[in-house]
Amino acid sequence: MEFDSVVKKRHSARSFSKRKVSWKFALDAIELANHSPFAGNHNHLKFILIEDSKTISKISKLADQPWIAESSLLILVCSDDTHLENLYGERGRVYSRQQAGSAIQTILLKLADLNLSSCWVGAFSDEIVKESLGIPQHIQIEAILPIGYENKSHSGKKPRKKALDNVVFWEKWDNGNRPTLLTESEDLPPKEEN
Numbered sequence: 001m002e003f004d005s006v007v008k009k010r011h012s013a014r015s016f017s018k019r020k021v022s023w024k025f026a027l028d029a030i031e032l033a034n035h036s037p038f039a040g041n042h043n044h045l046k047f048i049l050i051e052d053s054k055t056i057s058k059i060s061k062l063a064d065q066p067w068i069a070e071s072s073l074l075i076l077v078c079s080d081d082t083h084l085e086n087l088y089g090e091r092g093r094v095y096s097r098q099q100a101g102s103a104i105q106t107i108l109l110k111l112a113d114l115n116l117s118s119c120w121v122g123a124f125s126d127e128i129v130k131e132s133l134g135i136p137q138h139i140q141i142e143a144i145l146p147i148g149y150e151n152k153s154h155s156g157k158k159p160r161k162k163a164l165d166n167v168v169f170w171e172k173w174d175n176g177n178r179p180t181l182l183t184e185s186e187d188l189p190p191k192e193e194n
């Protein structure tokens with residue numbers, strides 16, 4: 001699928017049909033996430049795949065989000081901050097969150113590309129989810145990604161996104177206009193350089 005369409009197609013789904021999702025698709029998405037940028041190229045992400053419907057129901061209850069139980073597969077995205085913190089101090093922890101976010105987005109985009117649906121779930125109590133899955137204390141759970149085939153009859157309105165001129169400043173903070181003195185560059189996308 002064309003890149004822009006995949007990005008725009010991705011949305012948070014919170015209702016799924018009973019059709020099961022193959023774990024192989026989750027591995028395809030995780031494989032791509034492993035190609036994300038990583039500070040110093042240190043990838044300390046771990047992914048827990050959960051297919052057991054009893055465990056999925058349990059996580060759904062622990063997160064207090066009943067719709068999660070409709071999904072047939074979960075990916076828990078986890079990070080170990082230790083190494084990046086040792087290398088970069090407090091900043092290392094920031095890097096950990098940032099690179100997990102970038103990997104999560106890659107997973108969500110690949111799932112959309114495969115016509116699967118998901119939602120980035122961040123609202124849950126780390127402690128009880130860690131305890132129930134045997135995740136060590138020092139590991140961060142970055143997100144829970146419930147995956148399924150969306151039940152489109154229950155999907156809500158697509159959320160509106162901000163227009164470009166609400167988010168872009170030019171040259172300095174809070175300047176919404178591009179200075180006219182700047183010279184124009186070519187408009188055509190560059191060809192790949194060797």
Ligand SMILES: Cc1cc2nc3c(=O)[nH]c(=O)nc-3n(C[C@H](O)[C@H](O)[C@H](O)COP(=O)(O)O)c2cc1C
Binds near residue numbers: 010012065124
């Ligand atoms: C860090 C983060 C945490 C989120 N946590 C939840 C969550 O716990 N439950 C949920 O239903 N959606 C959650 N979302 C999804 C957002 O609600 C959703 O992305 C937003 O409403 C925009 O909709 P869209 O994803 O369809 O573009 C989370 C998203 C992010 C980025």
